[in-house]
Amino acid sequence: MSKRGYHHGNLRQALVEAALDLIAEKGPTGFTMAEAAKRADVSAAAPYRHFAGRDDLIAEVATQGYDLFADVLDYAYDGGKPSPLAAFEAVGRAYLAFARKYPGHYMAMFESGVSVNQTTDLARAADRATRVLTRAADALSARIPADRRPPPAMFAAHINAMSHGIVELYARGKPGGRTPFTPEELLETGIGIYLRGLGLIAPD
Amino acid sequence: MSKRGYHHGNLRQALVEAALDLIAEKGPTGFTMAEAAKRADVSAAAPYRHFAGRDDLIAEVATQGYDLFADVLDYAYDGGKPSPLAAFEAVGRAYLAFARKYPGHYMAMFESGVSVNQTTDLARAADRATRVLTRAADALSARIPADRRPPPAMFAAHINAMSHGIVELYARGKPGGRTPFTPEELLETGIGIYLRGLGLIAPD
């Protein structure tokens, strides 16, 4: 599988991974082309054989991030098994787990300032991730009486927003944190209360 | 009131305002000391008579942001009138209105990477803002039967996270947006469903 061969072998991906490390360590601002090249053991000019420039490299990192994100969420959803509700809750947990496990990807996706429309690939990947979430919301939504059912896209947006907000406000390095609760607790309880509000969980 | 007198008069605040404009226009990354000085019509060295450096200026901007934020939320809360519920919802709307009206402050507070512990003033201001939110949650919380009442700090964190998530994901320039809903709609409905989940609003 390792296609080590031509010169470096696979510099493109090595640069992506160097960028991931750098972003995870110092934030999207702290990432530089020069430093990424250095970590991949090539000269500062080499990256330009594979990327049009800094933005292009970041876009690639974000694209891989969205693809991975979609995979992770989709895996957690598991086709809606064992129940739409349980699957939905698993997706929520997966959201947080992704942010924790892949901080470089997460930051490139949401904090680098890269536009989702920078690349068609990026737009496609971001769209796929959104659709996984929407599909999960959609399936659950079918269990709500039609007359008080919010549009599934709105449903998905609420969960997306709460998850993202928890990551940004409570799951970052901040020593001591700003609440006595873990992000996992916050998301679990938050989604629980929200789903109860939709009548999807019995009121206690 | 205008203490225009000594040389520039009030360069410190003029620099803060130049920074606010720059951050709102180009993001926290796009802000530079040199450009801020230029906008305030002084030389590039002048800011160092008032701030220890770049981080110090950003910290001041963020501090003023948190102070203003706390004021805005507190004003919306209005001592819990006419009812804890109505006041709480007003606080939610004020959150979003703040982010819209003061993008420079908002970005300096949440997207600049400045640590809340950079300055004691900053920590104090951030803490005050958090307490306004917690107080609103606290008052509402008293209406929930004690045995199924979440800790008010958790309650506040949920609302904080959802509000922040909506701002970050759906209230930014993104042309066309990523959902057909306005941020205001999303927050209004999201908080509504959440409060229903807590039994604070009748299930329709």
Added chain:
DNA sequence: TGTACATCAGTGAACGCGCGTTCACTGATGTAC
């Protein structure tokens, strides 16, 4: 009120730095015959 001195806000020039990017090159690899 007038004068002498102290203060200190803002200046202008300069610094070292690291950045993104370009360019002519070189040498390892792939390919055609």
Added chain:
DNA sequence: TGTACATCAGTGAACGCGCGTTCACTGATGTAC
């Protein structure tokens, strides 16, 4: 299989740039007498 050529990934040096910050200065303002 061997050779000649084409390709192209990576090099090394250099560029222009704008950044944050420092420093000796100057001149307007404040203050003591």
